[in-house]
Amino acid sequence: MLIVSNLDVPLQTNEKSILELENIFKEYSDRKNKTHTKLIVINNLNLTIKKSEFVTIVGPSGCGKSTILNLVAGLDQVFDGQINVDDKPISISPSTDRVVVFQEGALFPWLTVYGNIEFGLAIAKVPKDKRKEKVMKLIEMVQLSNFTNAYIHQLSGGMKQRVAIARALALNPKILLMDEPFAALDVQTRKMLYSHILRIHEETKKTILFVTHNIHEAVALGDRVIIMSPKLANIKKQIIVNIPRPRSIDHPLVESITRAILSESDESFVNGGVAEIEPDNVDINNNVIPTVR
Amino acid sequence: MLKLKVQKRVADKKINLDGFLNTILFIAVFIGIWQLAYLSGIWPKVSLPPPIMVIESFYDLIQDNTLLISIGMTLYRLLIGFAASVVIGVGVGLAMVRFTGFGKTMSSFAIGLQSFPSVAWIPFAILFIGLNDAGILFVVIMSSVFSVMMSAYSGIRNIPTIYLKAAKNMGAKGFSLFRYLMIPAATPALIIGIKQAWSFAWHALVGAEILMAASIGIGHILLVGREFLLMDQIIASMITIFALGMIFDKVIFAKLEDKVREKWGLRQEQDIENR
Numbered sequence: 001m002l003i004v005s006n007l008d009v010p011l012q013t014n015e016k017s018i019l020e021l022e023n024i025f026k027e028y029s030d031r032k033n034k035t036h037t038k039l040i041v042i043n044n045l046n047l048t049i050k051k052s053e054f055v056t057i058v059g060p061s062g063c064g065k066s067t068i069l070n071l072v073a074g075l076d077q078v079f080d081g082q083i084n085v086d087d088k089p090i091s092i093s094p095s096t097d098r099v100v101v102f103q104e105g106a107l108f109p110w111l112t113v114y115g116n117i118e119f120g121l122a123i124a125k126v127p128k129d130k131r132k133e134k135v136m137k138l139i140e141m142v143q144l145s146n147f148t149n150a151y152i153h154q155l156s157g158g159m160k161q162r163v164a165i166a167r168a169l170a171l172n173p174k175i176l177l178m179d180e181p182f183a184a185l186d187v188q189t190r191k192m193l194y195s196h197i198l199r200i201h202e203e204t205k206k207t208i209l210f211v212t213h214n215i216h217e218a219v220a221l222g223d224r225v226i227i228m229s230p231k232l233a234n235i236k237k238q239i240i241v242n243i244p245r246p247r248s249i250d251h252p253l254v255e256s257i258t259r260a261i262l263s264e265s266d267e268s269f270v271n272g273g274v275a276e277i278e279p280d281n282v283d284i285n286n287n288v289i290p291t292v293r
Numbered sequence: 294m295l296k297l298k299v300q301k302r303v304a305d306k307k308i309n310l311d312g313f314l315n316t317i318l319f320i321a322v323f324i325g326i327w328q329l330a331y332l333s334g335i336w337p338k339v340s341l342p343p344p345i346m347v348i349e350s351f352y353d354l355i356q357d358n359t360l361l362i363s364i365g366m367t368l369y370r371l372l373i374g375f376a377a378s379v380v381i382g383v384g385v386g387l388a389m390v391r392f393t394g395f396g397k398t399m400s401s402f403a404i405g406l407q408s409f410p411s412v413a414w415i416p417f418a419i420l421f422i423g424l425n426d427a428g429i430l431f432v433v434i435m436s437s438v439f440s441v442m443m444s445a446y447s448g449i450r451n452i453p454t455i456y457l458k459a460a461k462n463m464g465a466k467g468f469s470l471f472r473y474l475m476i477p478a479a480t481p482a483l484i485i486g487i488k489q490a491w492s493f494a495w496h497a498l499v500g501a502e503i504l505m506a507a508s509i510g511i512g513h514i515l516l517v518g519r520e521f522l523l524m525d526q527i528i529a530s531m532i533t534i535f536a537l538g539m540i541f542d543k544v545i546f547a548k549l550e551d552k553v554r555e556k557w558g559l560r561q562e563q564d565i566e567n568r
């Protein structure tokens with residue numbers, strides 16, 4: 001049983017919250033029209049994320065997921081409401097607290113794998129030997145040691161995203177923001193990257209806010225899945241995914257929870273996620289029900 | 294993968310060798326026709342000396358060090374003018390990016406001036422600066438600076454926003470954004486502009502040396518050749534100009550461009566075949 005809730009329920013755990021979004025309201029003004037039409041994208045969004053939590057936000061394309069990430073990252077500073085990181089407004093905390101992994105990777109083609117991962121450290125003027133130590137560790141973590149000096153165009157799509165993850169982690173951000181990072185990859189590669197990101201989350205205990213339009217992906221990765229309503233980005237439901245960690249992406253609960261979400265969602269949503277489900281694998285009689293908040 | 298690379302190298306070498314033999318053949322045929330034209334007697338010796346006379350002229354020019362000194366002086370002017378163009382062009386290009394209004398206005402002027410014939414600057418330069426090296430440099434700079442300027446301007450403006458977003462997100466701003474993102478991201482466009490600027494500078498310099506009566510330089514040898522009706526000397530310096538241009542274009546800039554394209558993954562199989 002899943003409960004629809006529009007309000008964020010205060011956290012009852014004793015873990016500290018690291019990110020708070022309070023009454024976020026965001027509109028874009030369309031300058032192309034002389035009439036200055038305004039498009040409200042986010043309407044009164046509230047969300048709290050705990051330290052080390054892996055939160056996935058899932059919603060159809062165009063519902064405002066990237067907008068939310070841009071606001072949290074500080075890439076767009078025009079909005080109403082309050083965003084706090086460690087109880088301080090983001091306007092006074094450095095942007096490197098919240099690093100984004102973009103869908104397209106946004107890796108720099110003029111730099112090698114090493115150079116890309118080193119980028120943020122070079123800008124922060126970290127001493128060379130310290131940089132090297134850090135970069136080499138990260139390259140090892142994403143298992144690309146053989147590609148240290150390769151240029152970006154020499155990598156496969158999955159490798160590129162692993163470099164992007166390592167590059168983001170180099171700055172040791174408090175929160176890792178991921179904007180549909182695996183959407184452009186094929187199913188096989190995606191599955192491999194699920195394992196990678198789950199392992200990295202396990203190893204680093206990073207707080208991760210992960211945006212996707214793929215319900216299966218959201219369930220497989222997240223401790224908590226936030227389901228957005230298709231229009232005006234607002235939270236439609238929140239689901240706690242009680243699959244123990246370290247987690248296997250093939251855990252049977254992943255399929256059954258995905259199914260349950262799909263059966264309750266409206267059509268527009270189903271289109272986005274149904275392709276990912278292999279009906280043969282779904283255990284409909286599974287009576288372990290995800291915890292509801 | 295390594296094997297593939299080696300194979301490619303071998304293929305490259307073979308193409309290069311074929312190309313070399315073709316060039317030799319082409320030159321031999323050209324000299325043959327030239328010799329025949331001379332033997333036909335249609336042109337007097339002053340208008341068309343035989344190939345051997347040109348070679349003798351080369352020998353003379355090398356013997357008394359004229360050629361070496363002239364080449365040195367010409368390259369010196371070229372290098373200074375070109376370097377000034379790159380520095381000024383990149384600087385103004387950046388200012389154009391920074392100040393949008395200035396950028397818009399300046400770019401329409403720069404596009405017009407980019408194709409402005411270099412010799413048309415010469416009378417202005419003579420009266421404005423004088424019949425001297427500074428005047429020659431002025432012509433060289435005015436002929437090449439706008440190419441650099443436009444390539445810096447459009448190269449930076451065309452950097453994908455996702456790169457800027459990513460770099461800012463990783464803490465780049467102000468000078469570090471410029472040094473670590475804008476310059477490297479705009480490099481492919483910049484190299485094309487710089488290459489064009491180099492050839493514009495080269496054209497302008499030879500023209501200016503002839504018309505502004507430089508006392509030393511390749512252009513000066515040409516001028517002297519014309520004044521004393523030394524066609525063999527004229528042809529010898531023309532060949533020198535051709536060879537120098539060839540060396541810069543094919544060896545230095547082509548290599549530079551190739552390297553950047555390879556690094557960026559812009560190089561395609563076709564390029565390799567076409568070389």
Ligand SMILES: Nc1ncnc2c1ncn2[C@@H]1O[C@H](COP(=O)(O)OP(=O)(O)O)[C@@H](O)[C@H]1O
Nearest residue numbers: 028029039041060061062063064065066067068
């Ligand atoms: N810079 C912008 N200006 C105007 N409208 C925008 C802008 N960015 C996004 N939008 C609109 O806001 C809505 C949400 O976009 P986005 O956050 O990118 O959605 P998602 O990432 O969920 O696909 C879309 O309707 C989109 O057209």
Ligand SMILES: [Mg+2]
Nearest residue numbers: 065066179180
């Ligand atoms: Mg998006």
